Amino acid sequence: MEPSRWSSVYRDGRDLFTVNAEPGVRVRGEELRVVGGKEYRLWDPFRSKLAAFLANGAPSDLLTAPRAALYLGAAHGTTASYLSDLWPSTEIYAVEKSPIAFVPLLALSRRRANLLPLLADAQLPERYRAEVGEVDFLYQDVAQRDQAGIFRENADACLAPGGRGVLMLKIRSVTQRRAVPVVIREARRTLEAAGFSVAAEVALAPFSRDHAALAVRRD
Ligand SMILES: C[S@@+](CC[C@H](N)C(=O)[O-])C[C@H]1O[C@@H](n2cnc3c(N)ncnc32)[C@H](O)[C@@H]1O
Numbered sequence: 001m002e003p004s005r006w007s008s009v010y011r012d013g014r015d016l017f018t019v020n021a022e023p024g025v026r027v028r029g030e031e032l033r034v035v036g037g038k039e040y041r042l043w044d045p046f047r048s049k050l051a052a053f054l055a056n057g058a059p060s061d062l063l064t065a066p067r068a069a070l071y072l073g074a075a076h077g078t079t080a081s082y083l084s085d086l087w088p089s090t091e092i093y094a095v096e097k098s099p100i101a102f103v104p105l106l107a108l109s110r111r112r113a114n115l116l117p118l119l120a121d122a123q124l125p126e127r128y129r130a131e132v133g134e135v136d137f138l139y140q141d142v143a144q145r146d147q148a149g150i151f152r153e154n155a156d157a158c159l160a161p162g163g164r165g166v167l168m169l170k171i172r173s174v175t176q177r178r179a180v181p182v183v184i185r186e187a188r189r190t191l192e193a194a195g196f197s198v199a200a201e202v203a204l205a206p207f208s209r210d211h212a213a214l215a216v217r218r219d
Helices: 049-055 078-086 099-111 147-158 180-193
Strands: 010-012 015-019 032-035 038-043 068-072 091-096 115-119 135-140 159-170 196-203 211-218
Touching (some): 049 078, 068 078, 180 196
């Protein structure tokens, strides 16, 4: 097990790992491995788009720990659980709209003090901005038509100046018709018009087809 170029992420060959914040507990049936008295949790890029982003070449400062983070579209909490491993002192607000997905997210959050779940619609940030306050990292993975617009509105509501973020863009939720590069260009334009600079744009194939990850910063 060796350190990787991303803070607190380890690798063994091509496999990525985090140190398990809940030793002995699997979040989604993943492999656990004990090395040198520490338990590591396999982070599968086929199951987490953030791991796919790392595997396909995310910038090395991507996972520098923020003070607080807002995660939109947390679902059952698979990827959020890895951020919880990586950022033990960060408040990670995890927004999920589906009451069904929220049940396991809530159970996970009860075991992990840095995960703060919110049953809410990411298209209505005014409903949770007071509770979340100011964050310095925004992560979004929601399959909606106006993904860049949702990201911008949440940034306006909650992201501190100088804040960073990741937009996991699901191309076919934006449109079935326009070509993939056109959809990505439009999303970039929306973000750039809102004051973001795009630090990286990475396709997530073969792990997640039809997705691109955009790492951004707002000065
Ligand atoms: C692809 S899944 C997320 C997977 C998760 N990010 C992970 O990697 O573990 C997308 C999630 O976004 C949620 N979602 C879709 N639209 C949403 C919205 N407007 N507000 C909040 N959550 C939303 C869906 O219910 C679904 O659980």
